[in-house]
Amino acid sequence: MKVLKKRSISDLKSDNASSKDEVDLFHTKPIDSEDDDEDGNTSESDILLSDDEVGEVESEYETSEDEEGSVREEIDKLITLEGGDISKKQQLTIKQPELSKIYTDDADTSDEEDLRNTVGNIPMEWYDDFPHIGYDLDGKTIMKPIRNQDELDKFLNKMENPDFWKTIYDKSTAQDHVLTPEELELVNRLKSGKFYDGKMDPYEPYIDFFTNEKMIHPVNNIPEHKRSFIPSVLEKRKVGKLVHAIKMGILKPRKPKVPDEEVKFYDLWSDNKDDPKTHSELARQKMHIPAPKLTLPGHEHSYNPPPEYLPTKDEIEEWKQEEPEDRKLNFVPKKFNCLRKVPQYSNYVQERFSRCLDLYLCPRQRKMKVNIDPEDLIPKLPKPSDLRPFPTFQAICYRGHQAIVRSISVDHTGQWLASGDDNGIVRIWEVATARCVKEITGFIAESPIKCLSWCPNPSVSLLAVAVSKTVVMVNPSVGDRLIYQATDNFIQSLELPEMNTDKEGEEDMKQTKRSPVSPWTKVQSGVQYQDGHRLLIEHTKEVSKVAWHGKGDYFASTLPGNGNAQVLLHQLTKLRSQNPFSKCKGAVQCVLFHPSRPFLFVATQRYVRVYNLVKQELIKKLMTNAKWISSLAIHPEGDNLIVGSYDCRLSWFDMDLSTKPFHTLTYHKKAVRACCFHRKYPLFASGGDDGNVIVSHGMVYSDLMQNPLIVPVKVLKGHRVERNLGVLDCCFHPNQPWIFSSAADNTIRLFT
């Protein structure tokens, strides 16, 4: 109670009415009676310590149980990390009781022993070996208290003592110390990063020493010194000295910094050291390639190798027999008892020399590798298995021809196949059974049948056969009896144009300098009529190809090397022929009619020219990039064309796109002889001298923006190559995804 009194006296000037939370520099608060009671029981030093802080501690005195652990931790930390610190504080706190003693003589301190250690802030371990721990104010030893708490005691203490969490061990006194609320407060403040002093207000209003407003009067009114008006003599002297120094050359400007020069190496091998090195020499120095390493010696090189490394007699013999280059080892391993007995290695000099030669003479080169994933080089195409149907295997072989089968043709129903061979024999086959139903002979002088083609008109049963200098119209008399009989009647009813055509022709020749056109003759009777020959068209030169127009009335024949009359157009119903061109450039290889428009494709050796027959003009000239065109085929819709050539190429032209090939397939190893389109399925094929027929998927989209999809799907093998000739002709079945091919091995094969 006295303390309280004393405090109130000391704090007389402070006002009592400040709030709990507000912190004032000069504020202290009266202590509650509760506090009094407690504080009354505590040590005096504590009370005094709390002198400034009690008021604040009050709010936080009852530390929550949750905080307990953290506080304890914090305390431990403080002790461990700043071991001396707490003891200092302790000392601080401990100093005060003396003062209090002075003031409060009658304070009840009899039971409180004043344990003041006077050893100072020293490591307390120094006293470990002594029974005492230091000296008190009177110079008497402070004996270490007896602490023999075992773990169980500690645990019980922890469980039962409510103050355990705020009990710390004081090293300087070697006693347990229960932290007072003030000390706890301090710890908490430090922990939360606040000021040590709870009363410190970092945000109190700041009062300027000078006002921030501009005043009209100076702060001091002393007039300026004279020195501030006249130039400085000292400076003048100093400058004068520097100028003199520069003049005299004593003071020199600083040299510019020179970068450190590169380390130079002595070039041992250069002929002339002064010559600048060439680019390659520099590159060689830079891109140093280390010499290949010698293999490390193995067991066989040992002077005392294990017995399994020692060759037997036979092996030595064998070794001697071998060429020196083939030998695995260039010496024979031998065994010696001790290293001392090893003779000089006889090949030493030679081997060193060859190694030097290797290093010196062997050119070494850095290989530049380009990492390209081979997958990336392959264009993304659908799988062939997704593009079915297409022919995959050989189903039927049509045997019977005795010579090379140069040309084949399937009739529009797909029931009959016509083929012509080099002996001048035309055979008609039943497609499904490979039965040869007809053999048509009687062509001129057994000369080879160059080309044959069924008339595409379904109401006419006619086969155009090109032999030697003639084109023969043959009625094979197969299929619908009504049709082939009607065909005969139809031909009978045709009237040959009047004979004055010759005169007209001559006049024409005079007028337009056209070659005379081929005259038509009817076969009326005889063996040839029995064989089915119906009409003969004589030409002046060998006919190489015939091609029908889609409607089956017109057809064109090709006579390569016939001057300006290389292409002749014939009309069946009028039995007339004409030469559409006044001039022919190049040697015409083959001709083709557009399936729906009046266009004629004329392939010379290197170009395909497209003519409009109605307007009689050249529309396009397709650049094939081929050396020698062999065959032409047109897509049934007429906008795409494939061109096969003897230089192994098959070029696809999109007529709307360009006059250059849209795509070139070079899958054939030898010349491409024939190519064809399927009428219904998106398929095209080419046959070549390598004996293969390559079937490709060629989808043409009606969308003009989408390019045709070309995927090779199947290589059909089966034909033998004879006399360097392979597949000579191929054609698709009109309705099924099947392909026929004829070859130099005298057979025709059907792939389905």
Add this chain to the structure above:
Amino acid sequence: MSHLQVKFHTKQQRYKVGESPFSVLGSVSSSDLNEVIHKLLEEEERLDEDSDKSQVEFDFLVAGELLRSTLLEHIHDKGLSVESVLLVEYFEKENAPELELCLDHKDWMSGVQLDEDFILAGSYDCSVTVWDRKGDELVSSSVGHSEPVKDVAWIKHSKGDEKYFLSGSQDQNIILWKYEPSLLKVKCLFRCKGHSKSVECLSVNRSGTKFVSGSWDCSIKLWTTSPDLEPGTKEVEEVEKLSSRKRQKVEKKGYHRTPKMTLCGHTEAVSGVSWLSEHEICSGSWDHTIRTWDLRTGEELSCLRGSKAITSLDYSNLSRMVATGNVDRHIRLWDPRSEEGAVVKSSLTSHQGWVTSVRWSPLSPHLLVSGSLDNVVKTWDTRSPKTPLYDLTSHTDKVMCVDWSQSETIASGGADNKIFLFSSNSGNIEQKLE
């Protein structure tokens, strides 16, 4: 090697063994199982009663398919569990067909059909020939057709001694012939005209009153088989015109017959027709479809689309399935009445060339015979789709036609100008009849 639990059962009473399950190795094949059955039968002393049975071989049916590989592989293929007890059905194995007869001819054989007593065959030399079952040529008629004969068929309504048969030819005609065995004569009764292209296939209904023909002109025509003049129909007596060069010598007399009905719908050659019932037929074509037709209304009932051209078609009343020979070397089995799900029930694969001809066995719902361009005739059990029962390799050239209309004999004709007759074993057939 894993063990499997199997349980044997059979429908053939005389080979019955106990019901108890056995544990066998997974690597056993059908020959091993055969021994097991023989052992079991011996134990039960069933084989002693007649010695024939000891030579009997059995075939094993596991999960609806004949066992051709090892049991374990078979189970893996079928996706069955190896844990459960397998039910293995066994039955007497089909005996190998034996070559019975070889008939020579001048030209390719295009069609063959057997009767109880006679063999009828059409050839590419435009002739129709009848042999007796001993192999003696009875009669051959080369008059009548001017182009190769493509198919022949007996009409089974013989009155007394006379026999009637049909032949279809590339000359677009079908001729109804009368054969009198006593006189050894054939007579051309009617010339069925109507097709505009080669006639490819013929099929007579069961009662023998009507027949249908399929042709290259994409149509199917229905005709009557009546040997008499039909009152009220236009059947003109024909006096052959002497215009054509080949037919100048022959003056033929005969009557024309016109089709009762024409079924149009196929877009390509009709290659096979078969009767489903008295009023329904089905047809296969090169346009990859199988169509069924109602003959009362002449309407198309259904259309099954395949992916390959069909070369031959036959319907079996026993299995109610249509078998087709295809150009992709497979034989496919179809259910003509279902239109949902997978239309192809099964495909039999082993031929190396086009399957030119297929015929069902008249007695078993599982057996069929096929001929192919790879010169081989194969007999099949539909429960073993990968391996045929037997390969009959007598032909040296393309097989053009096969026939199994008589239950005990398989006949085949080919491009080697020969007809071969094979006897299929009759012993088994008795059990089938049981």
